[in-house]
Amino acid sequence: MTQQPFKGRRAPLLYADNLAFHYDDHEVLNSVSVDVFAGEVLALLGPNGTGKSTLLKLLLGLTQPSRGSVGLGGTPLTQLSRRTIAGQIAYVPQHHVSPFPYSVRQVVAMGRFHHSGLLGRSSQRDALVVEQVLQRLRIDHLAGRPYTEISGGERQLALVGRALVQGANILMLDEPASALDFGHQARLLAELRQLADDGYAVVMTTHHPHHARMIADRALLLKNGIVNAVGTPAEVLTPVAIQQLYDLSEQELAAFTRGMAAA
Protein backbone atom coordinates (compact mmCIF):
# COMPACT_ATOMS: atom_id res chain seq x y z
CA MET A 1 0.00 0.00 0.00
CA THR A 2 1.37 3.43 -0.85
CA GLN A 3 0.86 6.48 1.29
CA GLN A 4 0.82 10.18 0.69
CA PRO A 5 3.75 11.80 2.44
CA PHE A 6 2.43 14.01 5.18
CA LYS A 7 3.02 17.77 5.18
CA GLY A 8 5.28 18.14 2.18
CA ARG A 9 8.21 15.84 1.62
CA ARG A 10 9.88 15.52 5.02
CA ALA A 11 11.45 12.20 5.83
CA PRO A 12 9.50 10.11 8.34
CA LEU A 13 10.89 9.78 11.87
CA LEU A 14 9.75 6.18 12.04
CA TYR A 15 8.76 3.76 9.31
CA ALA A 16 7.04 0.41 9.32
CA ASP A 17 7.40 -1.55 6.15
CA ASN A 18 5.08 -4.39 5.17
CA LEU A 19 4.63 -5.73 8.71
CA ALA A 20 3.08 -9.10 9.40
CA PHE A 21 2.56 -10.68 12.78
CA HIS A 22 1.41 -14.20 13.59
CA TYR A 23 0.47 -15.49 16.98
CA ASP A 24 0.71 -19.28 16.81
CA ASP A 25 -1.30 -19.94 13.63
CA HIS A 26 -3.44 -16.88 14.01
CA GLU A 27 -2.58 -13.99 11.71
CA VAL A 28 -2.89 -10.77 13.70
CA LEU A 29 -1.46 -8.29 11.19
CA ASN A 30 -0.70 -8.54 7.50
CA SER A 31 1.13 -6.16 5.14
CA VAL A 32 0.84 -3.08 7.33
CA SER A 33 2.99 -0.15 6.24
CA VAL A 34 2.95 3.24 7.88
CA ASP A 35 5.24 6.23 8.27
CA VAL A 36 5.27 8.51 11.29
CA PHE A 37 6.18 12.18 10.84
CA ALA A 38 7.25 14.87 13.27
CA GLY A 39 4.50 17.25 14.27
CA GLU A 40 1.56 14.97 13.55
CA VAL A 41 -0.97 13.05 15.57
CA LEU A 42 -1.58 9.67 13.99
CA ALA A 43 -4.63 7.80 15.30
CA LEU A 44 -4.92 4.02 14.96
CA LEU A 45 -8.56 2.95 14.85
CA GLY A 46 -10.27 -0.39 14.58
CA PRO A 47 -12.56 -2.78 16.38
CA ASN A 48 -11.39 -4.71 19.46
CA GLY A 49 -8.96 -7.52 18.73
CA THR A 50 -7.98 -6.16 15.36
CA GLY A 51 -4.31 -5.67 16.18
CA LYS A 52 -4.08 -1.98 17.18
CA SER A 53 -2.12 -2.67 20.34
CA THR A 54 0.00 -5.26 18.54
CA LEU A 55 0.84 -2.69 15.87
CA LEU A 56 1.80 -0.20 18.58
CA LYS A 57 4.10 -2.76 20.23
CA LEU A 58 5.68 -3.57 16.86
CA LEU A 59 6.30 0.15 16.27
CA LEU A 60 7.90 0.34 19.72
CA GLY A 61 10.08 -2.68 19.00
CA LEU A 62 8.64 -4.48 22.05
CA THR A 63 7.40 -7.29 19.82
CA GLN A 64 9.21 -8.53 16.74
CA PRO A 65 7.25 -8.81 13.48
CA SER A 66 7.00 -12.15 11.69
CA ARG A 67 7.79 -10.29 8.49
CA GLY A 68 8.72 -6.75 7.50
CA SER A 69 10.63 -4.21 9.56
CA VAL A 70 10.33 -1.11 11.70
CA GLY A 71 13.04 1.50 11.65
CA LEU A 72 14.09 4.84 13.11
CA GLY A 73 15.43 7.21 10.49
CA GLY A 74 17.06 4.67 8.20
CA THR A 75 18.04 2.11 10.84
CA PRO A 76 15.96 -0.97 11.69
CA LEU A 77 15.02 -1.11 15.39
CA THR A 78 16.58 -4.56 15.64
CA GLN A 79 20.00 -2.97 15.13
CA LEU A 80 19.52 -0.44 17.93
CA SER A 81 19.94 -0.95 21.67
CA ARG A 82 16.92 -0.47 23.95
CA ARG A 83 18.73 2.51 25.47
CA THR A 84 19.07 4.22 22.08
CA ILE A 85 15.46 3.50 21.21
CA ALA A 86 14.36 4.89 24.58
CA GLY A 87 15.94 8.21 23.61
CA GLN A 88 13.73 8.37 20.50
CA ILE A 89 10.48 6.55 21.22
CA ALA A 90 8.49 6.71 24.46
CA TYR A 91 5.61 4.47 25.44
CA VAL A 92 2.51 5.42 27.40
CA PRO A 93 0.74 2.17 28.27
CA GLN A 94 -2.94 1.76 28.94
CA HIS A 95 -3.49 3.01 32.42
CA HIS A 96 -2.60 0.52 35.10
CA VAL A 97 -1.86 0.41 38.79
CA SER A 98 1.60 -0.29 40.15
CA PRO A 99 1.75 -2.67 43.12
CA PHE A 100 4.02 -0.17 44.88
CA PRO A 101 3.06 3.38 45.93
CA TYR A 102 5.66 5.38 43.98
CA SER A 103 5.08 9.12 44.13
CA VAL A 104 4.13 10.90 40.92
CA ARG A 105 7.57 12.52 40.86
CA GLN A 106 9.27 9.13 41.18
CA VAL A 107 7.16 7.69 38.35
CA VAL A 108 8.01 10.61 36.08
CA ALA A 109 11.70 10.35 37.00
CA MET A 110 11.77 6.73 35.78
CA GLY A 111 11.75 8.21 32.28
CA ARG A 112 15.32 9.41 32.83
CA PHE A 113 16.67 5.89 33.25
CA HIS A 114 18.25 5.59 29.81
CA HIS A 115 20.28 8.78 30.29
CA SER A 116 22.47 7.18 32.94
CA GLY A 117 22.01 3.51 32.11
CA LEU A 118 21.83 0.41 34.25
CA LEU A 119 24.24 1.30 37.04
CA GLY A 120 24.06 5.09 36.78
CA ARG A 121 22.62 7.47 39.33
CA SER A 122 20.14 10.22 38.70
CA SER A 123 21.70 13.65 38.26
CA GLN A 124 20.78 17.21 39.14
CA ARG A 125 19.79 17.72 35.54
CA ASP A 126 17.42 14.74 35.71
CA ALA A 127 15.71 16.32 38.70
CA LEU A 128 15.43 19.64 36.85
CA VAL A 129 13.89 18.08 33.74
CA VAL A 130 11.40 16.19 35.89
CA GLU A 131 10.29 19.41 37.60
CA GLN A 132 9.93 21.19 34.25
CA VAL A 133 7.75 18.44 32.84
CA LEU A 134 5.62 18.30 35.99
CA GLN A 135 5.01 22.02 35.58
CA ARG A 136 4.39 21.78 31.85
CA LEU A 137 1.66 19.18 32.40
CA ARG A 138 0.40 21.13 35.41
CA ILE A 139 0.71 18.14 37.71
CA ASP A 140 3.40 19.63 39.95
CA HIS A 141 0.89 19.88 42.78
CA LEU A 142 0.60 16.06 42.65
CA ALA A 143 4.37 15.45 42.67
CA GLY A 144 4.56 14.06 46.20
CA ARG A 145 1.30 12.08 46.05
CA PRO A 146 1.40 8.30 45.68
CA TYR A 147 0.72 7.31 42.08
CA THR A 148 -1.65 4.63 43.35
CA GLU A 149 -3.95 7.17 45.00
CA ILE A 150 -4.60 9.69 42.22
CA SER A 151 -7.36 9.61 39.60
CA GLY A 152 -7.08 7.74 36.31
CA GLY A 153 -6.71 10.99 34.37
CA GLU A 154 -3.94 12.24 36.63
CA ARG A 155 -2.20 8.88 36.37
CA GLN A 156 -2.35 9.08 32.57
CA LEU A 157 -0.80 12.55 32.72
CA ALA A 158 1.95 11.22 34.99
CA LEU A 159 2.71 8.51 32.42
CA VAL A 160 2.77 11.15 29.65
CA GLY A 161 5.18 13.09 31.87
CA ARG A 162 7.40 10.03 32.20
CA ALA A 163 7.40 9.76 28.39
CA LEU A 164 8.32 13.44 28.02
CA VAL A 165 11.32 13.36 30.38
CA GLN A 166 12.71 10.53 28.26
CA GLY A 167 13.54 13.19 25.68
CA ALA A 168 12.07 11.07 22.91
CA ASN A 169 10.44 12.80 19.95
CA ILE A 170 7.98 10.01 19.17
CA LEU A 171 5.23 9.26 21.70
CA MET A 172 3.23 6.04 21.43
CA LEU A 173 0.05 5.91 23.48
CA ASP A 174 -2.20 2.90 23.95
CA GLU A 175 -5.83 3.98 24.44
CA PRO A 176 -4.74 7.09 26.32
CA ALA A 177 -8.23 8.48 26.84
CA SER A 178 -10.44 5.42 26.96
CA ALA A 179 -10.71 5.02 30.72
CA LEU A 180 -11.01 8.71 31.50
CA ASP A 181 -14.00 10.85 32.39
CA PHE A 182 -15.19 13.50 29.95
CA GLY A 183 -13.15 16.37 31.37
CA HIS A 184 -9.92 14.40 31.54
CA GLN A 185 -10.44 13.13 27.98
CA ALA A 186 -10.72 16.67 26.69
CA ARG A 187 -7.72 17.85 28.68
CA LEU A 188 -5.49 14.94 27.70
CA LEU A 189 -6.38 15.23 24.01
CA ALA A 190 -5.64 18.96 24.05
CA GLU A 191 -2.31 18.19 25.71
CA LEU A 192 -1.46 15.65 22.98
CA ARG A 193 -2.41 18.11 20.23
CA GLN A 194 -0.16 20.71 21.84
CA LEU A 195 2.72 18.22 21.94
CA ALA A 196 2.33 17.51 18.22
CA ASP A 197 2.27 21.25 17.50
CA ASP A 198 5.53 21.50 19.46
CA GLY A 199 7.10 19.00 17.05
CA TYR A 200 6.51 15.62 18.69
CA ALA A 201 5.17 12.75 16.64
CA VAL A 202 2.18 11.38 18.54
CA VAL A 203 0.84 7.92 17.70
CA MET A 204 -2.21 6.72 19.61
CA THR A 205 -4.64 3.88 19.43
CA THR A 206 -8.21 4.87 20.16
CA HIS A 207 -11.71 3.44 20.27
CA HIS A 208 -13.31 6.76 19.46
CA PRO A 209 -13.49 8.18 15.91
CA HIS A 210 -14.34 11.57 17.43
CA HIS A 211 -11.03 11.59 19.33
CA ALA A 212 -9.30 11.19 15.97
CA ARG A 213 -11.46 13.91 14.42
CA MET A 214 -10.62 16.28 17.25
CA ILE A 215 -6.83 16.06 17.24
CA ALA A 216 -5.45 13.68 14.61
CA ASP A 217 -3.77 14.78 11.41
CA ARG A 218 -4.11 11.29 10.03
CA ALA A 219 -6.14 8.25 10.92
CA LEU A 220 -5.23 4.67 10.10
CA LEU A 221 -8.16 2.26 9.97
CA LEU A 222 -7.26 -1.29 10.83
CA LYS A 223 -9.60 -4.23 10.38
CA ASN A 224 -8.86 -7.94 10.61
CA GLY A 225 -5.15 -7.21 10.58
CA ILE A 226 -5.03 -5.18 7.38
CA VAL A 227 -5.11 -1.45 6.74
CA ASN A 228 -8.50 -0.35 5.44
CA ALA A 229 -7.58 3.27 4.88
CA VAL A 230 -5.04 5.95 5.83
CA GLY A 231 -5.64 9.66 5.46
CA THR A 232 -6.89 12.78 7.14
CA PRO A 233 -9.86 12.15 9.43
CA ALA A 234 -12.07 14.14 7.07
CA GLU A 235 -11.15 11.83 4.20
CA VAL A 236 -11.22 8.45 5.87
CA LEU A 237 -13.62 8.77 8.81
CA THR A 238 -16.73 8.98 6.67
CA PRO A 239 -19.96 7.51 8.02
CA VAL A 240 -19.72 4.70 5.47
CA ALA A 241 -16.14 3.87 6.46
CA ILE A 242 -17.02 3.84 10.16
CA GLN A 243 -20.06 1.67 9.50
CA GLN A 244 -17.90 -0.75 7.63
CA LEU A 245 -15.05 -0.65 10.18
CA TYR A 246 -17.21 -1.47 13.20
CA ASP A 247 -19.88 -3.54 11.39
CA LEU A 248 -22.63 -1.06 12.22
CA SER A 249 -25.88 -0.57 10.37
CA GLU A 250 -26.76 2.91 9.15
CA GLN A 251 -29.45 3.22 11.84
CA GLU A 252 -27.13 2.15 14.66
CA LEU A 253 -24.47 4.65 13.65
CA ALA A 254 -27.02 7.42 13.16
CA ALA A 255 -28.55 6.85 16.59
CA PHE A 256 -25.11 6.84 18.22
CA THR A 257 -23.93 9.98 16.42
CA ARG A 258 -27.09 11.83 17.43
CA GLY A 259 -26.33 10.93 21.03
CA MET A 260 -22.74 12.18 20.68
CA ALA A 261 -23.87 15.43 19.05
CA ALA A 262 -26.29 16.07 21.89
CA ALA A 263 -23.43 15.75 24.37
Added chain:
Amino acid sequence: MRYWFSCFHGQLLALLLLLIAIALFALSLGNYPLTMLEICRFIGSHLGLSELPPERYNILSNILLDVRLPRVLAAILVGMALSGSGAAFQAVFRNPLVSPGMLGVLAGASFGATLGMLLHGNWFSIQLLAFVFGLVAVGLGVAIGFIFGGGSMITLLLGGMISSASFSALLSLVKFAADPQDELPSIIYWLMGSLGMSNLNEVLWLLPPMLLAVLVLWSFGRALDAMSMGEDEARALGVPVHLVRYGVIVAATMGSALSVSIAGMVGWVGLVAPHIARMLVGPENSRLMPVSIMLGAIFLLLADSLARGFSVVEIPIGIVTQCLGLPLFLLVLHRARKGWN
Protein backbone atom coordinates in the same frame (compact mmCIF):
# COMPACT_ATOMS: atom_id res chain seq x y z
CA MET B 1 6.28 14.31 53.89
CA ARG B 2 4.59 10.99 54.39
CA TYR B 3 7.80 9.21 55.43
CA TRP B 4 9.30 9.30 58.85
CA PHE B 5 12.54 11.15 58.26
CA SER B 6 13.39 13.59 55.55
CA CYS B 7 17.13 13.14 55.16
CA PHE B 8 17.86 9.80 53.58
CA HIS B 9 21.56 9.72 54.31
CA GLY B 10 21.00 10.62 57.92
CA GLN B 11 18.58 7.75 58.10
CA LEU B 12 21.08 5.33 56.59
CA LEU B 13 23.71 6.48 59.07
CA ALA B 14 21.29 6.06 61.96
CA LEU B 15 20.48 2.52 60.82
CA LEU B 16 24.17 1.70 60.50
CA LEU B 17 24.86 2.96 64.03
CA LEU B 18 21.89 0.97 65.29
CA LEU B 19 23.21 -2.13 63.54
CA ILE B 20 26.64 -1.67 65.15
CA ALA B 21 25.09 -1.09 68.59
CA ILE B 22 22.94 -4.21 68.29
CA ALA B 23 25.94 -6.21 67.07
CA LEU B 24 27.89 -5.12 70.17
CA PHE B 25 24.92 -5.99 72.33
CA ALA B 26 24.71 -9.43 70.68
CA LEU B 27 28.42 -9.92 71.39
CA SER B 28 27.82 -9.27 75.08
CA LEU B 29 25.08 -11.90 75.35
CA GLY B 30 25.70 -15.50 76.33
CA ASN B 31 26.49 -17.96 79.10
CA TYR B 32 29.46 -15.83 80.09
CA PRO B 33 28.00 -12.32 80.26
CA LEU B 34 30.31 -9.51 79.24
CA THR B 35 29.74 -5.79 79.58
CA MET B 36 29.90 -3.44 76.61
CA LEU B 37 32.86 -1.76 78.27
CA GLU B 38 34.82 -5.02 78.32
CA ILE B 39 34.03 -5.64 74.67
CA CYS B 40 35.22 -2.15 73.76
CA ARG B 41 38.40 -2.68 75.81
CA PHE B 42 39.00 -5.97 74.04
CA ILE B 43 38.56 -4.36 70.64
CA GLY B 44 40.92 -1.60 71.74
CA SER B 45 43.61 -4.02 72.85
CA HIS B 46 43.09 -6.17 69.77
CA LEU B 47 43.86 -3.10 67.68
CA GLY B 48 46.83 -2.34 69.93
CA LEU B 49 45.29 0.80 71.41
CA SER B 50 45.09 -0.34 75.01
CA GLU B 51 46.35 -3.13 77.30
CA LEU B 52 44.52 -6.08 78.86
CA PRO B 53 46.10 -8.75 81.12
CA PRO B 54 47.14 -11.68 78.88
CA GLU B 55 44.89 -14.34 80.54
CA ARG B 56 41.92 -12.03 80.38
CA TYR B 57 42.72 -11.26 76.73
CA ASN B 58 42.83 -14.97 75.89
CA ILE B 59 39.51 -15.71 77.54
CA LEU B 60 37.84 -12.79 75.82
CA SER B 61 39.45 -13.69 72.51
CA ASN B 62 38.12 -17.22 72.83
CA ILE B 63 34.60 -16.12 73.69
CA LEU B 64 34.34 -13.21 71.31
CA LEU B 65 36.35 -14.20 68.25
CA ASP B 66 35.80 -17.95 68.22
CA VAL B 67 32.25 -18.25 69.51
CA ARG B 68 30.27 -15.06 69.27
CA LEU B 69 31.73 -13.09 66.36
CA PRO B 70 31.09 -15.83 63.74
CA ARG B 71 27.53 -15.98 64.93
CA VAL B 72 27.01 -12.23 64.81
CA LEU B 73 28.61 -11.99 61.38
CA ALA B 74 26.52 -14.91 60.14
CA ALA B 75 23.33 -13.25 61.41
CA ILE B 76 24.25 -10.02 59.62
CA LEU B 77 25.14 -11.76 56.36
CA VAL B 78 22.09 -14.02 56.30
CA GLY B 79 19.78 -11.13 57.20
CA MET B 80 21.30 -8.94 54.47
CA ALA B 81 21.15 -11.62 51.80
CA LEU B 82 17.59 -12.72 52.51
CA SER B 83 16.12 -9.23 52.84
CA GLY B 84 17.95 -7.94 49.75
CA SER B 85 16.78 -10.95 47.75
CA GLY B 86 13.23 -10.47 49.00
CA ALA B 87 13.13 -6.79 48.02
CA ALA B 88 14.56 -7.51 44.56
CA PHE B 89 12.18 -10.43 43.92
CA GLN B 90 9.21 -8.30 44.96
CA ALA B 91 10.14 -5.69 42.35
CA VAL B 92 10.96 -8.12 39.55
CA PHE B 93 7.84 -10.21 40.09
CA ARG B 94 5.75 -7.08 40.70
CA ASN B 95 4.29 -8.57 43.83
CA PRO B 96 4.87 -7.36 47.39
CA LEU B 97 4.11 -10.82 48.79
CA VAL B 98 6.94 -12.64 47.05
CA SER B 99 9.72 -13.96 49.29
CA PRO B 100 13.22 -15.21 48.40
CA GLY B 101 12.03 -18.83 48.45
CA MET B 102 9.61 -18.19 45.59
CA LEU B 103 11.64 -19.91 42.89
CA GLY B 104 12.46 -22.96 44.99
CA VAL B 105 15.85 -22.04 46.44
CA LEU B 106 14.95 -22.80 50.07
CA ALA B 107 13.28 -26.12 49.30
CA GLY B 108 16.18 -27.17 47.09
CA ALA B 109 18.82 -26.15 49.63
CA SER B 110 16.99 -27.93 52.46
CA PHE B 111 16.84 -31.08 50.39
CA GLY B 112 20.55 -30.82 49.59
CA ALA B 113 21.52 -30.35 53.24
CA THR B 114 19.37 -33.23 54.48
CA LEU B 115 20.71 -35.46 51.74
CA GLY B 116 24.19 -34.60 53.00
CA MET B 117 23.20 -35.59 56.54
CA LEU B 118 21.69 -38.85 55.33
CA LEU B 119 24.95 -39.65 53.57
CA HIS B 120 26.85 -38.72 56.76
CA GLY B 121 28.82 -36.03 54.99
CA ASN B 122 30.99 -33.65 56.97
CA TRP B 123 29.84 -30.12 57.72
CA PHE B 124 31.46 -28.70 54.60
CA SER B 125 29.86 -31.23 52.26
CA ILE B 126 26.44 -30.56 53.80
CA GLN B 127 26.86 -26.86 53.16
CA LEU B 128 28.04 -27.51 49.63
CA LEU B 129 25.08 -29.79 48.88
CA ALA B 130 22.69 -27.18 50.29
CA PHE B 131 24.16 -24.52 48.03
CA VAL B 132 24.24 -26.72 44.92
CA PHE B 133 20.68 -27.99 45.29
CA GLY B 134 19.46 -24.45 45.95
CA LEU B 135 20.83 -23.49 42.54
CA VAL B 136 19.49 -26.71 40.95
CA ALA B 137 15.98 -26.04 42.26
CA VAL B 138 15.91 -22.50 40.88
CA GLY B 139 17.41 -23.72 37.61
CA LEU B 140 14.64 -26.29 37.36
CA GLY B 141 11.95 -23.69 38.13
CA VAL B 142 13.30 -21.29 35.51
CA ALA B 143 13.63 -24.11 32.97
CA ILE B 144 10.00 -25.13 33.51
CA GLY B 145 9.00 -21.50 33.07
CA PHE B 146 10.89 -21.39 29.79
CA ILE B 147 9.71 -24.67 28.35
CA PHE B 148 6.04 -24.05 29.08
CA GLY B 149 5.68 -20.30 28.81
CA GLY B 150 8.63 -18.76 26.99
CA GLY B 151 9.89 -17.30 30.27
CA SER B 152 6.94 -15.04 31.07
CA MET B 153 6.64 -13.83 34.67
CA ILE B 154 3.68 -15.96 35.60
CA THR B 155 5.15 -19.20 34.23
CA LEU B 156 8.42 -18.45 36.01
CA LEU B 157 6.50 -18.22 39.29
CA LEU B 158 4.57 -21.38 38.49
CA GLY B 159 7.82 -23.12 37.54
CA GLY B 160 9.25 -22.03 40.91
CA MET B 161 6.23 -23.41 42.73
CA ILE B 162 6.51 -26.73 40.92
CA SER B 163 10.23 -26.95 41.61
CA SER B 164 9.64 -26.01 45.25
CA ALA B 165 6.97 -28.68 45.61
CA SER B 166 9.17 -31.32 43.98
CA PHE B 167 12.05 -30.66 46.34
CA SER B 168 9.71 -30.63 49.34
CA ALA B 169 8.54 -34.07 48.22
CA LEU B 170 12.14 -35.25 47.90
CA LEU B 171 12.83 -33.81 51.34
CA SER B 172 9.99 -35.89 52.78
CA LEU B 173 11.48 -38.93 51.10
CA VAL B 174 14.85 -38.24 52.73
CA LYS B 175 13.19 -37.79 56.12
CA PHE B 176 11.36 -41.08 55.63
CA ALA B 177 14.57 -42.86 54.71
CA ALA B 178 16.47 -41.37 57.66
CA ASP B 179 17.13 -43.38 60.81
CA PRO B 180 14.49 -42.18 63.30
CA GLN B 181 16.91 -42.65 66.22
CA ASP B 182 19.69 -40.25 65.29
CA GLU B 183 19.49 -38.96 61.70
CA LEU B 184 15.91 -37.74 61.69
CA PRO B 185 16.23 -35.56 64.83
CA SER B 186 19.37 -33.90 63.50
CA ILE B 187 17.68 -33.27 60.14
CA ILE B 188 14.65 -31.74 61.79
CA TYR B 189 16.81 -29.68 64.11
CA TRP B 190 18.87 -28.42 61.19
CA LEU B 191 15.75 -27.44 59.25
CA MET B 192 14.65 -25.23 62.14
CA GLY B 193 17.74 -23.15 61.55
CA SER B 194 20.70 -22.21 63.69
CA LEU B 195 23.51 -19.70 63.48
CA GLY B 196 25.69 -21.57 65.95
CA MET B 197 27.22 -24.05 63.53
CA SER B 198 29.59 -21.72 61.73
CA ASN B 199 33.19 -20.90 62.60
CA LEU B 200 34.96 -17.67 61.82
CA ASN B 201 36.88 -19.04 58.85
CA GLU B 202 33.76 -20.31 57.15
CA VAL B 203 31.93 -17.07 57.66
CA LEU B 204 34.84 -15.03 56.34
CA TRP B 205 34.97 -17.33 53.34
CA LEU B 206 31.27 -16.80 52.59
CA LEU B 207 31.44 -13.05 53.19
CA PRO B 208 32.66 -12.00 49.71
CA PRO B 209 30.08 -13.92 47.62
CA MET B 210 27.21 -12.87 49.87
CA LEU B 211 28.28 -9.22 49.91
CA LEU B 212 28.66 -9.38 46.14
CA ALA B 213 25.12 -10.74 45.74
CA VAL B 214 23.75 -7.96 47.92
CA LEU B 215 25.72 -5.28 46.04
CA VAL B 216 24.50 -6.55 42.68
CA LEU B 217 20.89 -6.35 43.87
CA TRP B 218 21.46 -2.87 45.27
CA SER B 219 23.12 -1.63 42.07
CA PHE B 220 20.02 -2.61 40.07
CA GLY B 221 17.89 -0.23 42.17
CA ARG B 222 16.71 2.15 39.45
CA ALA B 223 16.17 -0.64 36.95
CA LEU B 224 14.05 -2.47 39.53
CA ASP B 225 11.79 0.57 39.88
CA ALA B 226 11.10 0.50 36.16
CA MET B 227 10.70 -3.30 36.15
CA SER B 228 8.08 -3.12 38.88
CA MET B 229 5.89 -1.04 36.54
CA GLY B 230 5.80 -3.87 34.00
CA GLU B 231 8.27 -5.44 31.59
CA ASP B 232 7.13 -3.76 28.39
CA GLU B 233 7.29 -0.39 30.07
CA ALA B 234 10.73 -1.11 31.50
CA ARG B 235 12.00 -2.16 28.09
CA ALA B 236 10.56 0.99 26.51
CA LEU B 237 12.35 3.02 29.20
CA GLY B 238 15.63 1.50 28.06
CA VAL B 239 16.08 -1.14 30.76
CA PRO B 240 17.89 -4.34 29.70
CA VAL B 241 15.01 -6.39 31.09
CA HIS B 242 16.45 -9.86 30.66
CA LEU B 243 19.83 -8.93 32.09
CA VAL B 244 18.21 -7.41 35.17
CA ARG B 245 15.70 -10.22 35.67
CA TYR B 246 18.23 -13.02 35.42
CA GLY B 247 20.90 -11.00 37.20
CA VAL B 248 18.49 -10.64 40.12
CA ILE B 249 17.57 -14.32 40.02
CA VAL B 250 21.22 -15.40 40.01
CA ALA B 251 22.33 -12.98 42.73
CA ALA B 252 19.31 -13.62 44.95
CA THR B 253 19.61 -17.38 44.52
CA MET B 254 23.31 -17.31 45.36
CA GLY B 255 22.68 -15.19 48.47
CA SER B 256 19.72 -17.27 49.65
CA ALA B 257 21.36 -20.64 48.98
CA LEU B 258 24.47 -19.58 50.89
CA SER B 259 22.35 -18.32 53.77
CA VAL B 260 20.55 -21.68 53.96
CA SER B 261 23.91 -23.39 54.00
CA ILE B 262 25.08 -21.19 56.92
CA ALA B 263 21.92 -21.10 58.97
CA GLY B 264 19.32 -23.54 57.68
CA MET B 265 15.78 -22.40 57.07
CA VAL B 266 15.25 -18.84 58.29
CA GLY B 267 11.83 -17.65 57.26
CA TRP B 268 10.06 -14.27 57.14
CA VAL B 269 13.14 -12.00 57.04
CA GLY B 270 12.94 -11.67 53.26
CA LEU B 271 9.30 -10.69 53.43
CA VAL B 272 9.17 -8.51 56.54
CA ALA B 273 12.37 -6.44 56.17
CA PRO B 274 11.51 -5.02 52.71
CA HIS B 275 8.03 -4.11 53.90
CA ILE B 276 9.27 -2.23 56.95
CA ALA B 277 11.85 -0.53 54.74
CA ARG B 278 9.12 0.49 52.30
CA MET B 279 7.20 2.05 55.17
CA LEU B 280 10.29 3.99 56.23
CA VAL B 281 11.67 5.29 52.92
CA GLY B 282 9.03 4.57 50.28
CA PRO B 283 9.15 2.17 47.35
CA GLU B 284 12.14 3.58 45.41
CA ASN B 285 14.55 0.64 45.21
CA SER B 286 17.77 2.67 45.28
CA ARG B 287 16.73 3.69 48.82
CA LEU B 288 14.62 0.70 49.75
CA MET B 289 17.43 -1.76 49.04
CA PRO B 290 20.10 -0.49 51.51
CA VAL B 291 17.52 0.16 54.22
CA SER B 292 15.96 -3.26 53.70
CA ILE B 293 19.39 -4.92 53.84
CA MET B 294 20.27 -3.25 57.13
CA LEU B 295 16.87 -3.93 58.66
CA GLY B 296 17.23 -7.59 57.67
CA ALA B 297 20.59 -7.74 59.46
CA ILE B 298 19.15 -6.00 62.54
CA PHE B 299 16.09 -8.27 62.56
CA LEU B 300 18.19 -11.41 62.44
CA LEU B 301 20.64 -10.16 65.09
CA LEU B 302 17.72 -9.47 67.42
CA ALA B 303 16.14 -12.82 66.61
CA ASP B 304 19.41 -14.60 67.33
CA SER B 305 19.86 -12.69 70.58
CA LEU B 306 16.38 -13.83 71.61
CA ALA B 307 17.15 -17.37 70.52
CA ARG B 308 20.25 -17.41 72.73
CA GLY B 309 19.17 -15.23 75.59
CA PHE B 310 15.60 -16.29 76.16
CA SER B 311 16.23 -19.59 77.89
CA VAL B 312 19.09 -21.83 78.97
CA VAL B 313 18.55 -24.02 75.93
CA GLU B 314 19.05 -22.27 72.63
CA ILE B 315 15.87 -21.95 70.58
CA PRO B 316 16.39 -22.57 66.81
CA ILE B 317 16.45 -19.20 65.08
CA GLY B 318 13.99 -20.31 62.40
CA ILE B 319 11.35 -20.66 65.12
CA VAL B 320 12.17 -17.23 66.54
CA THR B 321 11.90 -15.52 63.13
CA GLN B 322 8.59 -17.26 62.53
CA CYS B 323 7.24 -16.12 65.89
CA LEU B 324 8.51 -12.56 65.37
CA GLY B 325 7.79 -12.36 61.65
CA LEU B 326 4.10 -13.02 61.72
CA PRO B 327 3.07 -10.25 64.15
CA LEU B 328 5.47 -7.84 62.44
CA PHE B 329 3.96 -8.72 59.12
CA LEU B 330 0.45 -8.16 60.44
CA LEU B 331 1.56 -4.75 61.67
CA VAL B 332 3.00 -3.90 58.27
CA LEU B 333 -0.11 -5.21 56.53
CA HIS B 334 -2.21 -2.91 58.66
CA ARG B 335 -0.08 0.12 57.81
CA ALA B 336 0.66 -0.61 54.17
CA ARG B 337 -2.59 -1.98 52.79
CA LYS B 338 -3.32 1.41 51.26
CA GLY B 339 -0.50 1.04 48.79
CA TRP B 340 -1.52 -2.42 47.69
CA ASN B 341 -4.97 -2.00 46.18
